[in-house]
Amino acid sequence: MFRFLILLVTLQVSAFAQTLRPGVYDGNSSDHKMFVRTLPGREGSFLALIIRNGQQAVPYLVDEFATGRYGFIPLHNLKNLIGATNYTPSLTATVIADSRNNLQINVAPNPGNNVGFNVAEVFKSTRETSPWLPVMPGNYSYKDNRRSTTLSPNDGSRESQLSVASGPMAGTYVLREVRPGMHLAFKSTLTTTGIEVVEESQHIVVFLRGCWARHDKMVFISTSNWSMTEFSLN
Amino acid sequence: MKKLIIPMLLSLSFSAFANLSLPQISAPDELVRGDFAEGTITQISSAEIAEFLPWAQNAKNQLTRALNTARTLPLRDRRTHIERSIRSVVNRSGDRQYQMFMRFSLNRGLLLVSEMSKTMDMTAIGAQESALDILQRSIEVALNFYESDLSFQQRAQSGDASTELSYARFAINFKNSLYAGVINVLDAKAQYRLLYKLVEMVNWDLSRDSHASKHAEEIVEAYEMQQDLLPEPADDDRLNLRYIRRLNTLRLLSLSHDGSRLGGQAQPQIPGVRYGTPSERVTGADIRVGSVVVETHGTISIQRVKNIAGDGFLLLDDGQWYHPTYIKRLVTSYDGISLDQEVYESHGTATIDKVLYITADGLYFLNSADSWFHYSYVEALVDTFNNFRIGEQVVETHGNRSIRTIQRITSKGIFLLDDGTFYHHAYIVKLQ
Numbered sequence: 001m002f003r004f005l006i007l008l009v010t011l012q013v014s015a016f017a018q019t020l021r022p023g024v025y026d027g028n029s030s031d032h033k034m035f036v037r038t039l040p041g042r043e044g045s046f047l048a049l050i051i052r053n054g055q056q057a058v059p060y061l062v063d064e065f066a067t068g069r070y071g072f073i074p075l076h077n078l079k080n081l082i083g084a085t086n087y088t089p090s091l092t093a094t095v096i097a098d099s100r101n102n103l104q105i106n107v108a109p110n111p112g113n114n115v116g117f118n119v120a121e122v123f124k125s126t127r128e129t130s131p132w133l134p135v136m137p138g139n140y141s142y143k144d145n146r147r148s149t150t151l152s153p154n155d156g157s158r159e160s161q162l163s164v165a166s167g168p169m170a171g172t173y174v175l176r177e178v179r180p181g182m183h184l185a186f187k188s189t190l191t192t193t194g195i196e197v198v199e200e201s202q203h204i205v206v207f208l209r210g211c212w213a214r215h216d217k218m219v220f221i222s223t224s225n226w227s228m229t230e231f232s233l234n
Numbered sequence: 235m236k237k238l239i240i241p242m243l244l245s246l247s248f249s250a251f252a253n254l255s256l257p258q259i260s261a262p263d264e265l266v267r268g269d270f271a272e273g274t275i276t277q278i279s280s281a282e283i284a285e286f287l288p289w290a291q292n293a294k295n296q297l298t299r300a301l302n303t304a305r306t307l308p309l310r311d312r313r314t315h316i317e318r319s320i321r322s323v324v325n326r327s328g329d330r331q332y333q334m335f336m337r338f339s340l341n342r343g344l345l346l347v348s349e350m351s352k353t354m355d356m357t358a359i360g361a362q363e364s365a366l367d368i369l370q371r372s373i374e375v376a377l378n379f380y381e382s383d384l385s386f387q388q389r390a391q392s393g394d395a396s397t398e399l400s401y402a403r404f405a406i407n408f409k410n411s412l413y414a415g416v417i418n419v420l421d422a423k424a425q426y427r428l429l430y431k432l433v434e435m436v437n438w439d440l441s442r443d444s445h446a447s448k449h450a451e452e453i454v455e456a457y458e459m460q461q462d463l464l465p466e467p468a469d470d471d472r473l474n475l476r477y478i479r480r481l482n483t484l485r486l487l488s489l490s491h492d493g494s495r496l497g498g499q500a501q502p503q504i505p506g507v508r509y510g511t512p513s514e515r516v517t518g519a520d521i522r523v524g525s526v527v528v529e530t531h532g533t534i535s536i537q538r539v540k541n542i543a544g545d546g547f548l549l550l551d552d553g554q555w556y557h558p559t560y561i562k563r564l565v566t567s568y569d570g571i572s573l574d575q576e577v578y579e580s581h582g583t584a585t586i587d588k589v590l591y592i593t594a595d596g597l598y599f600l601n602s603a604d605s606w607f608h609y610s611y612v613e614a615l616v617d618t619f620n621n622f623r624i625g626e627q628v629v630e631t632h633g634n635r636s637i638r639t640i641q642r643i644t645s646k647g648i649f650l651l652d653d654g655t656f657y658h659h660a661y662i663v664k665l666q
Contacts, residue, residue, distance in 0.1 A: 039420065040358065040359075041354060041355070041358055041420065041421035041422065041423075041424075041471075042420050042421060042422045042471055042475075043422070043470075043471040043472065044471055044472045044475070045420075045422070045471070045475070061420070063475060064472060064475075078367075078418070079367075080309075080363050080366060080367065081360070081363045081364065081367055081418055082360075083417075083418030083420075084417070084418065087417055087482070157308070157309065157310055158359065159309070176309065177359055178359065178360050178363050179359060179360050179420070180359050180360075
């Protein structure tokens, strides 16, 4: 009887190959998260962000290859764009649902592209459906709350000004949204000819609702080594 | 890119082309008539060069200035600014066919952005950035194929006014640069449409190259796939993404600069040649079987000599016979510049680059530029010039009389200052 129940449950899970949904997904440990949002203009595809240990984060373009099967393509900052340098997925995923329509994403490394994370992991859906925000102006703090930053409201052209008072990231930045929910941060320097903006951004910036932490977050991701710096909204 | 002269006498075919019946490849409609029409090929005499000098020099300056100025403009104004500059350069070229590939690249960049506008909402996030990226890439390719009027005039005065236009080399250059821009247009409909047009244009160029049969497989494969696909995107984005994946399998899209196919990542590869230890470099006085040489008749590729006939013709890796006039021996140094050395090239985009290969008659192949340059356009880097030295603060009198720090100096007195701009020494003044 017990074996029959196991078989029945297995059949029920495997029968529900599913379409991915926006939301937050929990990984193997409490500080492994996957954030998923829609991508207008590319129906059936998504943007995703995988965060591990609160220290590393990789943004992805997620394309559907077959029902319930997806490829995760790592994204980088490319001068004035966020895009891929290699369109071979570095991760593949299958999405299944249980009888209650809770999703489970089984992620595995894909040969041909070892950029980003290279470990298999299972992510499970949570109740949060819209954790990924376009932008959150306000005052932020980081590094034990002793350093502050201020993000101005968007000026209508998808640009915001960010001022970092101290520390290794001190300076003024222009944040520009170049993909839905993804920004590039250009450090602004003043010269004798006027304000110049450094052309190559070093970071991708995202804004995440505080469903996974105590505060709403502004997260800087360095695509050279995938390290992340969190700013908490005060 | 400097064009190499093919004497009129040697119009014979040097290679045994396979007897392949290639499909009739039609020109993309947009390049035959209308705003992006490319015109026809003509020859030009040295006497007619002079009237083009002012325009041709201004074309390079105008494009370079457009790229530099755009960096200081708000994002919303950059595309308009660059497009205006491109159209000005293209319009002034009018029906003149000199520097044809430069105009090809500029027209095609405008065409691709026009196609973007027709297939996607240009107010969507990332749309303007993608359009800018495509325009900038088309300008960079255009500048790579820019040749100064002085060099052409010198060749014309030596008696050789004709030029061979390598459509395949242009096509591969254009494809390599613009493909990277097209695949980062994330809107599925727009990406499909742009990729379709890119394949169409590249295939047309390959088919009209004088060595088209060398790419027969790629041409036929692309032609047949495009017959199978619709030129316009589908309403269903999932379907568009499937079509995009099909197009991405085309061998045409993985061709390298020497015409060979790349495996995996699009990194340029020279077949059979690995740049590395001195023992792998050619140092012999004579060209022998096994020598590494560069052929200047086709796609200017580096190959090994497989056989030498009694009449002097050489059989290379690609299976074709070449007259010795078109074969250049590689050396380790020329005019005081050696392999691996950083140099300044003043012909293309005016950059500092590393020398990868040198021919016995003074052509340098530079690493990042991925192109050949005549020695007259290549300058060694030095520490001092006219009592100026690296690290010294000076005043530049060409722009805003700003105080700058010297970062690099060339042997002919070109200074790279810390504003990222190159200045002639006549515009550099010492601080009192």
